[in-house]
Amino acid sequence: MDALIPAAGRGARLDRPDTPKPLVEVDGVPLIVRTLRQLQAAGVSRAVIVTGHGADRMAAGLRAVPDLHLTLELVHNPDWALGLAGSIRAAASYLPGPFVLAMGDHIYDAPLIARMVEAPVEPDGLVALVDLQPERVFDQDDAVNVELEDGRPVRFQRHGPGQGIDAGLFLATPALFDALAGCAGDELADGVDALARAGRVRALACSGSAWDDVDTPASLVHAELRLREARRRAQVPAGPPPLKSDFVFQTGKIAETEVVVRRGVVASPEGAGLVPPQSASSPVFVFTDETVNRLYGERFVAQLQAVGYRVHAIVLPDGEESKTVANFAHVVERVLARGIDERSVLISLGGGVVCNVCGFVASTLYRGVDLVHVPTTLMAQADAAISHKQAVNGARGKNMVGAYYAPRRIVVDVDVLQTQSDRALRDGLAEVIKHALAQDADLAAWLADQDPGRLRDPAFLETVVRRTIELKCRTMAVDPQEHREGMVLQYGHTVGHPVEHLSGYSLTHGEAVGLGMRVAVRVARLLGACDDATVAAHDALVARYGLPMHIPADVRTVDILEALVWNKKYLTEGTRMALVDRVGNLWNVNGNFAIPVPDALIARAVDACRGGEDGDVDERGDHGRGQRNRSGMHGLLRGDRRADLRDGQTPGAPGEAPR
Numbered sequence: 001m002d003a004l005i006p007a008a009g010r011g012a013r014l015d016r017p018d019t020p021k022p023l024v025e026v027d028g029v030p031l032i033v034r035t036l037r038q039l040q041a042a043g044v045s046r047a048v049i050v051t052g053h054g055a056d057r058m059a060a061g062l063r064a065v066p067d068l069h070l071t072l073e074l075v076h077n078p079d080w081a082l083g084l085a086g087s088i089r090a091a092a093s094y095l096p097g098p099f100v101l102a103m104g105d106h107i108y109d110a111p112l113i114a115r116m117v118e119a120p121v122e123p124d125g126l127v128a129l130v131d132l133q134p135e136r137v138f139d140q141d142d143a144v145n146v147e148l149e150d151g152r153p154v155r156f157q158r159h160g161p162g163q164g165i166d167a168g169l170f171l172a173t174p175a176l177f178d179a180l181a182g183c184a185g186d187e188l189a190d191g192v193d194a195l196a197r198a199g200r201v202r203a204l205a206c207s208g209s210a211w212d213d214v215d216t217p218a219s220l221v222h223a224e225l226r227l228r229e230a231r232r233r234a235q236v237p238a239g240p241p242p243l244k245s246d247f248v249f250q251t252g253k254i255a256e257t258e259v260v261v262r263r264g265v266v267a268s269p270e271g272a273g274l275v276p277p278q279s280a281s282s283p284v285f286v287f288t289d290e291t292v293n294r295l296y297g298e299r300f301v302a303q304l305q306a307v308g309y310r311v312h313a314i315v316l317p318d319g320e321e322s323k324t325v326a327n328f329a330h331v332v333e334r335v336l337a338r339g340i341d342e343r344s345v346l347i348s349l350g351g352g353v354v355c356n357v358c359g360f361v362a363s364t365l366y367r368g369v370d371l372v373h374v375p376t377t378l379m380a381q382a383d384a385a386i387s388h389k390q391a392v393n394g395a396r397g398k399n400m401v402g403a404y405y406a407p408r409r410i411v412v413d414v415d416v417l418q419t420q421s422d423r424a425l426r427d428g429l430a431e432v433i434k435h436a437l438a439q440d441a442d443l444a445a446w447l448a449d450q451d452p453g454r455l456r457d458p459a460f461l462e463t464v465v466r467r468t469i470e471l472k473c474r475t476m477a478v479d480p481q482e483h484r485e486g487m488v489l490q491y492g493h494t495v496g497h498p499v500e501h502l503s504g505y506s507l508t509h510g511e512a513v514g515l516g517m518r519v520a521v522r523v524a525r526l527l528g529a530c531d532d533a534t535v536a537a538h539d540a541l542v543a544r545y546g547l548p549m550h551i552p553a554d555v556r557t558v559d560i561l562e563a564l565v566w567n568k569k570y571l572t573e574g575t576r577m578a579l580v581d582r583v584g585n586l587w588n589v590n591g592n593f594a595i596p597v598p599d600a601l602i603a604r605a606v607d608a609c610r611g612g613e614d615g616d617v618d619e620r621g622d623h624g625r626g627q628r629n630r631s632g633m634h635g636l637l638r639g640d641r642r643a644d645l646r647d648g649q650t651p652g653a654p655g656e657a658p659r
């Protein structure tokens with residue numbers, strides 16, 4: 001049996017100008033190679049491939065596949081751009097008998113190809129694969145509808161009525177070439193329609209979309225998700241259904257966390273509602289670190305003691321070394337040794353490390369005691385504290401051991417940020433920029449308009465903190481565990497985390513996330529999800545606030561790829577990333593916000609973020625007033641949005657944030 005694969009297309013809608021569409025990879029395999037392997041396995045011994053755009057690359061790409069033993073004949077169609085019908089006709093003299101016709105940009109489940117190869121076909125007839133569940137076909141915009149009478153196709157029309165959809169797989173005879181020659185149009189469907197009207201087409205039915213037409217960035221992701229899911233299902237063959245449960249119980253109440261943003265509360269914490277009335281006589285613990293203790297902690301504890309609370313200070317060494325499982329166990333015993341009761345309150349006063357350690361301890365002591373966060377870094381005020389995620393690090397990566405646990409109250413005072421260094425403030429601002437780029441175009445526009453010299457202006461800080469908390473609360477309310485819209489919190493972190501780790505922590509978390517966002521937007525661009533302006537907007541904002549622009553040379557791409565497995569969103573089936581399709585909007589495909597991404601694409605995006613590529617931006621971004629980057633950003637921002645944020649307020653009209 002022979003096969004014909006028209007593989008001439010450029011894939012304009014897929015937006016991969018550098019790759020002939022049939023060579024685009026899904027689940028690590030070029031589209032055409034997957035189909036050729038399946039044809040070979042089904043007994044096809046010779047395949048005629050019609051090339052057009054990128055013919056040389058197609059030939060080279062096929063030569064590089066060692067396990068293809070069927071005879072391949074490449075036929076070049078110089079007029080490929082005129083349409084599919086012409087490319088099929090170009091192969092007429094090579095195919096004297098019946099042949100399987102498979103589209104070069106489709107993915108079929110292997111059994112469909114095997115069934116088609118074995119299907120009986122009438123002389124001068126044609127068998128067409130028809131999907132009888134059109135509602136399950138992804139992206140039906142461009143589909144060819146099939147009208148059936150008594151199970152037999154009678155019409156193939158792009159915009160006509162139909163009970164099925166043409167799935168792009170046929171068992172054809174040379175009669176198809178004659179039918180195409182007699183048609184005025186350039187579409188394969190015209191020839192198939194002519195044969196159907198003459199009663200010469202039979203349907204091979206499939207249902208449940210066991211095939212994909214990879215035509216757009218979204219359909220590519222859809223196909224990738226489907227193939228990964230198929231691999232997952234194949235991993236453990238389905239056995240009998242699991243044992244039925246004998247009893248069930250349900251528990252749980254809505255976890256509510258109040259957030260107060262008020263300047264001056266760290267200096268005068270008595271009235272901030274840190275300890276609820278029912279805990280007035282219970283031991284209270286203030287977790288802090290050495291630096292924060294010196295700056296604010298001693299006075300903070302003394303103020304609370306002065307009004308009568310029984311307060312103990314737990315002072316941790318500064319930094320990540322306190323965020324270990326060993327230190328967690330040590331601290332738990334320290335608290336227990338001082339004595340707690342079930343109404344005890346644990347208050348974190350410090351940066352993200354103190355928040356995380358205190359939060360995890362609170363979630364475990366007595367299986368959960370009251371927790372209050374008083375974050376003192378911009379990183380913690382904009383991100384770490386505004387969360388139910390409490391964790392310590394594992395030996396192989398950050399935040400590997402932890403729990404989701406709700407603080408009762410979070411009290412935010414931007415006054416304490418004045419004692420942070422500029423670098424530390426920029427570090428925290430990276431998480432603000434993350435929310436802007438992935439969730440809030442208005443905030444992105446506002447940030448692009450601000451003088452970066454305002455970094456430690458309290459009004460500026462209160463604006464960004466309030467806005468980011470508002471965005472984060474919105475996200476937490478719908479998806480606290482970050483499976484859907486909550487993926488916004490992961491933006492820039494897939495590559496950011498490994499880069500931070502591999503830099504030996506010479507890059508801060510926020511600096512690495514800034515780089516991770518530059519990588520993520522390039523991945524989205526390579527997938528065709530966003531445009532160049534979105535990439536430029538990322539670069540402009542990262543540079544504007546003085547975050548590093550280039551991945552350090554000693555952080556190797558291969559090591560970054562290897563480290564991807566230590567990410568929470570990694571599945572053994574492959575990496576998944578949060579991506580945007582425009583500034584302020586996470587990309588989702590059919591409700592999937594965790595977009596499967598091949599490592600090869602991540603590698604390309606990483607390499608595009610190394611020094612040299614953006615030669616005109618210095619290593620730590622634009623420290624000046626950023627005129628050059630400003631113009632890049634303004635190119636995509638709507639002027640009417642820029643004034644939406646005002647200092648010191650929740651932005652937008654009172655009571656309503658601009659969407």
Ligand SMILES: NC(=O)c1ccc[n+]([C@@H]2O[C@H](COP(=O)([O-])OP(=O)(O)OC[C@H]3O[C@@H](n4cnc5c(N)ncnc54)[C@H](O)[C@@H]3O)[C@@H](O)[C@H]2O)c1
Nearest residue numbers: 291318319351352353376377379383384387389416419420
């Ligand atoms: N749970 C989450 O959702 C989440 C989110 C983001 C970050 N994090 C975690 O947070 C940690 C990073 O937080 P961080 O950046 O706040 O680091 P950090 O807690 O280590 O604080 C950095 C340094 O700043 C000092 N410091 C704190 N407040 C200060 C102040 N007001 N003035 C001067 N110095 C001050 C601290 O003593 C410390 O030396 C990481 O462990 C990260 O994994 C967690």
